[in-house]
Structure formats: structure tokens, C-alpha cells
Amino acid sequence: MFDRLTLRIFAIFLITVAFFLAIIVIIPDFDARNLTYLSDQEKQTGIKLAKSIEHDLVKVPKNSFRWWMRFMVVMDNLQPAGQRLYIITPNDQIITSDTSNIDLIRNFSELINKTDTPAKKIYDANDIIGPFGITYNHEIYRLYIMQIASNPQSPFLDLIFDHPFLLLAVTMLASSPFLLWLAWSLAKPARRLKKAAEQVARGNFTQWPELEKFGSSEFKATGASFNHMLRELKRMQDIQQRLLSDISHELRTPLTRLQLAVALSKRKYGETKETERIELEGKKLDVMIGELLLLARQQHTNNESQIPYQINKLCKHLLDNATFEAEQLNKSFTLTSKLPEQWILCYPQALCSALENVIRNAFRYSYHLVEVNFKIINNQLLVTIDDDGHGVAENELTQIFRPFYRTCEARDRESGGTGLGLAIVANAVKQDNGEVYAEKSHLGGLRIVIKLPLYNKQ
Numbered sequence: 001m002f003d004r005l006t007l008r009i010f011a012i013f014l015i016t017v018a019f020f021l022a023i024i025v026i027i028p029d030f031d032a033r034n035l036t037y038l039s040d041q042e043k044q045t046g047i048k049l050a051k052s053i054e055h056d057l058v059k060v061p062k063n064s065f066r067w068w069m070r071f072m073v074v075m076d077n078l079q080p081a082g083q084r085l086y087i088i089t090p091n092d093q094i095i096t097s098d099t100s101n102i103d104l105i106r107n108f109s110e111l112i113n114k115t116d117t118p119a120k121k122i123y124d125a126n127d128i129i130g131p132f133g134i135t136y137n138h139e140i141y142r143l144y145i146m147q148i149a150s151n152p153q154s155p156f157l158d159l160i161f162d163h164p165f166l167l168l169a170v171t172m173l174a175s176s177p178f179l180l181w182l183a184w185s186l187a188k189p190a191r192r193l194k195k196a197a198e199q200v201a202r203g204n205f206t207q208w209p210e211l212e213k214f215g216s217s218e219f220k221a222t223g224a225s226f227n228h229m230l231r232e233l234k235r236m237q238d239i240q241q242r243l244l245s246d247i248s249h250e251l252r253t254p255l256t257r258l259q260l261a262v263a264l265s266k267r268k269y270g271e272t273k274e275t276e277r278i279e280l281e282g283k284k285l286d287v288m289i290g291e292l293l294l295l296a297r298q299q300h301t302n303n304e305s306q307i308p309y310q311i312n313k314l315c316k317h318l319l320d321n322a323t324f325e326a327e328q329l330n331k332s333f334t335l336t337s338k339l340p341e342q343w344i345l346c347y348p349q350a351l352c353s354a355l356e357n358v359i360r361n362a363f364r365y366s367y368h369l370v371e372v373n374f375k376i377i378n379n380q381l382l383v384t385i386d387d388d389g390h391g392v393a394e395n396e397l398t399q400i401f402r403p404f405y406r407t408c409e410a411r412d413r414e415s416g417g418t419g420l421g422l423a424i425v426a427n428a429v430k431q432d433n434g435e436v437y438a439e440k441s442h443l444g445g446l447r448i449v450i451k452l453p454l455y456n457k458q
Contacts, residue, residue, distance in 0.1 A: 050132035189215030
């Protein structure tokens, strides 16, 4: 029954409200300033003192001149050390030599005035005890004793007990860790589900059996559905992989035959414009099939391991090759910054292939200049590749990373390629938790920007 999330939340809410109400009702009872009854020892000590005063008052005639002065003499003679005595007459007059605390005595006497049930109450740092009965002239007088409190309550507690809203605030603050723990435990299955969803977003379709074991029934049902979805995605991925593999085989077989037929035709009849065209289109089709399969393998099955790699060591060989290629193409290739020595977590082969692809695209479309720059900004590696070519229209900057997309300026296959190169680049950078985008270059052509998070190697 309590496996349902709705009932759990309702039960926790109800328990929490009941807890706060109980605290508000019960805690004031722990105020040390409340009226408390005396122990037998305290009661006997008070009665004994009252009897001693009563015994000496017999010598004081009633209605004699300043008879209350004699009361005070008797009280002072019998007053124990550290105590002050107060006697209240039947007509509520207070007899004492200490007039500074009369208001406290009067307040206490209003709370309790029966001599058969004496009590005690704390006022600031003092205890007031009483009343104890004294018989004088056939009338009952009440004796109250003030002494230093044995266990005075701290001023902070006095402040809390005197201000109910402050008491509520302190109670809520004290219960916050418990409530936070409850909230954390309720949200734990959701965090586990979020973590699983993030793994799926990265292309990891491994099932999470614990999603079906922990949490409320709603989370368990969601976990079961989530794992079912993963099984279906994995099945569809396998089907797609098989389909791509079959398509590759089926396309390459007639393509190989076509290329063989062209070669035989050129040997038998000589080279013609038609055979040249067929051979050129066959080569492009072969490249397109290869790039398409590479993109599919990148997206679904990466046999390479992701490892930490130092940036300067990763890119040095790549840039040396680019410098050599630029010389062969009679173009200017410039590295405008020193290679950083920080580390990144990456798939080295796929990332190098992506960078090489971007640089070769820059060579293909540039007129003369290509610049590469490496920077470290906000704990990220920023790589920019600029060329001085014709560039890309503003409205196509976000489209060029789509598979098979070619810009208006590159529609013909001789200059436009297959339209898969930048899609492969984007997928490789995404696998390394990076970002890639295009913008206008200061050289007049296109700038490709690659951002990758740095890796803290300790």
C-alpha cells in the first residue's frame, strides 16, 4: 500500500505536520520557569522554617506598635544564608526587609496561595518557594522563600519559550536535516533515472536493472518501461547495423563489377569521355559508401577507447601532415599559437580524423590562406580553423553539419564532396562531450570552431 509515491508523500506530509504540532504543544512544558511542585526534602525544610518563625512570633503581641517590624526581626534572625523571606498577611500585605522583589512575590502568590500544596518557580536567576503556613493570632499567614536558582535556565531558552514563532522557527531548523533526508530519499530514484537517461543520450544503451528494484511503484514501473525502451533501441540499432552492413556489401559488389567492366572497356576500346565519367562517378560512389559506413559506426559502435591525451602530442603529427599537404597544394598554412600542454579526454583516432577532415575542407575551399589556432578559455580547449575562401551563407552555417547537406556554392559533386565530412566531424566531437559550430572568418571565408573540455589529470 505504501509503495505508491502519492501515499508516501501524503504520509510524510501528515507526519511532519503532526510532528510540528506536537513540538509546539509539548516543548513549552519543558520550560524550567513553569510552576513545579516541591520534593519531599524541600517541602520539609520549608515547613520546619515556617514552624520556627511561628514559634518566635508567639512573643509578638497582635496589634502592638509596629508589630510588623518585629515580624521582620524574627524573619531576619531565622533567615538561612542565601535566602530572603517574605510573609503575606491574610489581607495580602507583604512583610519583608527586601522590597526590590515584591512584584515577583506578588505574581507567584497569585499563581499559588494554598499552603497545603507548596510549589517552586524560577524567576530569572532566582527560585521562589512556597507558600508555607504560619499560624499567628488564630490566622494563617503565608511564608515565601526566595533563593538563588540551583539550575537557572539560559537566556536563549527564555527567549525561545517567550516567543512562539521563534520556537517554531527553531523547531523547523532543527528538523531540516530530517526533512532534507526524506526529500533526498524520495528523489533518489528520479536521480538514478536521470543518470540512466544521460547515459542513453551519450549512446550507451546498457539496461539498468536497479531502476525496477528501488523506489515507489511509479518509479519501478517507469524503470521497467525505460529498460524496455532500451531493449527496443538496442534491437533497432542492431537491425540498422545489419542493414548498413548488408547495403554496403550489396552496393560494393555491383560497384566493383562496374569498375572492372570500365577497366576492361578502356583496355579493349581505349579511354573515352564516357568511360572517364563512369570511372569518376564510381570512385565518388565508393567514397560516399565508405564515409556513410564510417558515420554509422561512429554513432553506434566505437571500438576505440576514450583515454586522456596531451593536446600537443595529439595534434603535432596531424599539423605536420597539414603543413606538408599545404606545400603540395601551394597554399599558406599557419599555426597562430603554440600547442597547449594540457590534457583532454577523447577518442584520439576519431578526434584526429575529425580535425584532419576540417583542415582538408579548408584547403579545398580556400583561395590561398588557412589558419589554425589553439586556445585555453574557461577550462576548455578552443580550436579554430579559418580559410579565405568564398565562405558559407549566414543561413546555412548551422546546416552544414547535417549528413548529405551541401551548400549552394558547392552543389556540384566535383567541389561539394559527399556532404558527410562535417557530419562525421560533429559526431566525433560530440562523443568527446565537445561542441562544434561554424561562423564567418576574419579571413573572409569560413571558420570552424571546436570546443572540448579539459581533463584534470592528477
